Amino acid sequence: MSTQAVYVYSDKLLTYKFHQHHPFNQKRLQLTLDLLQKMKAISHEHIIPPRMATDEDLTLFHDISLIDAVKKASKQLLTREQALRFGLGTEDTPIFPNMHEASSLIVGGTLTAVDSVMEKRSKYALHLGGGLHHGFQRRVSGFCIYNDCAIALKYIRQKYQARVLYIDTDAHHGDGVQWAFYDDPNVCTLSIHETGRYLFPGTGNTYERGSGFGYGYSFNIPLDAFTEDESWLEIYRNAVIKVAEYFKPDVILTQNGADAHYYDPLTHLSTTMNIYYEIPKLAKQIADAYCDGRWIAVGGGGYDIWRVVPRAWSLIWLYMTEQEAKASGALPLAWIKNWQKEAPVELPSKWKDPDHLYPAIPRKKEIEEKNLRSLANALQMIQNV
Secondary structure, eight states, rough: OOSSEEEOOGGGGOOOOTTTTTTTEOOOOOOOOOOHHHOOOOGGEEEOOOOOOOOOHTTSSHHHHHHHHHHHHHTTTHHHHHHHHHHTTSSSSOOOOOOOHHHHHHHHHHHHHHHHHHHSSSSSSEETTTTOOOOOOOOOOOTTTSSHHHHHHHHHOOOEEEOEEEEEEOSSSHHHHHHTTTTOTTTEEEEEEEOOOOOOOOOOOOOOOOOOOTTTOEEEEETTTTTBBHHHHHHHHHHHHHHHHOOOSSSEEEEEOOOOBBBBBBOOOOOOOOHHHHHHHHHHHHHHHSSSSOOEEEOOOOOOOTTTHHHHHHHHHHHHTTOOOGGSBOOOOOHHHHHHHOSSSSSBBSSOOOOSSOOOOOOOHHHHHHHHHHHHHGGGGTTTT
């Protein structure tokens, strides 16, 4: 087993919990780690705890006024009107006790992963608790309180002066990260997501290309609803390969939302587990080709926590540690038995999804053509470079 990767985890990450019925459920972290443990793909020596982010870390991106508001909200010291000014207390991002501490630990986990890779303690690092890409400088948004991705990218630039390629495959556009670096030529953002015509946050159009010195370093490929595996993968492979060749990063940070799957209750794409084999496979190839292997991966969205997220996220670790051959055939029976009583749905028995998971999509050809046009529009500036 390779020891070139570290897995950032602590049960304390489970304290990021809005309420019992909220779609963002960190139990998926337990489900994923248990799956890896049941298949003997990870040991204690690979797991390192997250540190707590300091206010200095948080202010690399966030305004101190937001941080103070989150601290007060954590102790129920804000009025509803005060909270709403910062996006707190909404249906998406309700207030919960010790919210500041839970959110700071998520940020610290991503920074722990960054330091491990950048200081060459490991080649790769995975922090599935992270990936909260919607948070803004002065406002929380879309289940995200502090934006660990944006903070980590600022941290990499300040501490290590490295050029970073940020690849976001969450079904929701990585808006908070994009706008944080919209004028920065040293951070290139690539987001492949469902079109904002149907889905939060409504941004991520192909014409969003950056501004000032950052023009030409933001790439967005919005995919039509009901996009299937073949089209999704064609877009992903072409975009990642061409953008990496154009930008030539020193390190990559990937956000791995697992909500593009057909089963996901919040999105409208029609992919299967097939894409989650290719996402980390190509990310690793790009990191090895351009970055001497430097690859930090975080989690993100993913709201079918029982059937999709554990399999999708386990694959990132398996590719990092060159154990991807284990992700075939049946899932460990011990894992299924451990969680089936708690699960509201029947757990999958195999790594791959069955054929004919969903009815045939009538607009398949039209969808594929629209996606190719989006790809061409997004990469227009670099096609001839």
